[in-house]
Structure formats: structure tokens, C-alpha cells
Amino acid sequence: MAFAIKTEIRNPRAKVFTFTAQKTMYGGKHIAADDVVFVFASENEGGSGLIARAIVASADATPRKIGVIRQTPRVSITVRRTASAARLLGRDQLKRFKDWGDGRPETELNFKFYRQATNKIAGISDETAAFLDRFF
Template sequence: MAFAIKTEIRDPDATSFSFGAQKTMYGGKHIAADDIIFLFASENEGGRGLFARGIVISAEPIARKQNVLRQTPRVSIVVRCTAFAQRPLGRRELKSFGTWQDGQPGTELNIKFYRQATNKIVGISDEAAAFLDRFFEHSEKEPGKDPDK
């Protein structure tokens, strides 16, 4: 299983990121080291959506608070970028995937990220991961380097 995170990104040109105590939904709590993750810069914080793909270097679950009945599981992760997106994919582009039962990977992402627009880590299907991979064509070089040189 692959994962995706939508959160505030302060430096989209960085080659590694540390995300502390992130909410998880849709299986996101199962993220572990060596998993593939797609990074979305949250539009709620001025981001532009999908911008990078990476590998999880470490993942640590956050202990639940005692005496609190309903808690969203949280995880802290460190990610190393492996590629930067070559085309935009955010709320605007995913809005057209609005037929909830159509089974399209774009619809899966729209539901998981924008039906409840909070920042979070989510598990995604193989089909959604393949869909996202298409936004990284010709970008397998080191982050920050020109992929055509």
C-alpha cells in the first residue's frame, strides 16, 4: 500500500521533511519506513497540491491520550523526496472527480483529501498510486536537479 499526505509545506524545494503528530485516516496509521508517499501541499495553507513523491525514512505512532474517548490516530514521519511533480494536481483538478461511486483513482483522492478537508495521512490504492505516478514522468533525477540534463 502507498500513502499520501496533505499538510502545510513551508519549503516545497526541500529534499526531506519531518511531519510531527499528523492525523491519519483511511488506513494512514499503518504507514511505515520504506513506504512510498505522495506529498500534497495543503491549499488551506497556501500550497498547490501534489508536489513530490518520497520514501518514508521513519514512522512513529503517537500514544493516545488517556481518558479521551474519540481520538484520531496520529503518526510522526520523516520523508526523503525522490521526485518532484511535473504537472499540477490539487483541489481544482480533482474537483471534476465528483461521482463518488465511479471507482476512479482521482475520485478516491478527492474523497480522501477534500470531502473532509483537514490535513492528514491517508492510505491509497495501487490504482491511485499509479495515477499519481503519471504526474512524475521524466522526474526520476535527484530533487532540485534538471531532469533533462
């Protein structure tokens, strides 16, 4: 399974990124070392969308807080860039894909990242990973 992360990126040209206690959804809590992850710089924090393909160097689950009943699983990861995006892909390019049942990779990304605009790590389908590979 491949993954994608949308979060604040302070240095979009970095070769290594460390993301601490990131919210996970859609299977994102299963991310592990050696998984492929597509990195999106969150437009909510001034980013431009897809910036990199990377390999997970380490992934560690964040311990749950004692006494809090409903908690979204969080994971801290370190990833190494393997490629930089050659074409733009972000909220503006994906917002027209709103037919949630059409099975398109663009719709999956719009649904997982922009329907609820919080930053997160999400599992993505093989079809969506192949689609994203075309941007490098």
C-alpha cells in the first residue's frame, strides 16, 4: 500500500522530511519503513500541493493520551525524497473531482485531502499511486 501526506512543509526542497505526531485517516496509521509516500505541501500553510515522492525511513506510532476516549491515531515519520514533482497537483487541480463514487484517482485525492481540509497521512489505492507517479 502507498501513502500520501498533506501537511505544512517549511523547506519544500529538503532531501529529508520529519513529520511529528501527524493525524492519520483512511489507513494512514499502517504506514511503515520502506513504504512509498507522496508529499503534499498544505495550501492552508502556504504550500503548493504535490512536491515529492519519498520512501519512509522510520515510522513510530504516537502513544495515546490517557483518559481521552476518542483519539485519532497519530504517527511520526521520517521520509527521504526520491523524486521532485515536475507538474503541479493540488487543491485547484483536484476540486472539480467531486463525484465520490466515480473511482478516479483525482477524486480519491480530493475526497481524502480536501473534503476535510485537515492535514493528515492517508493510505491511497494502487491506482492513485500510479496516477501520482506520472507527476515525476
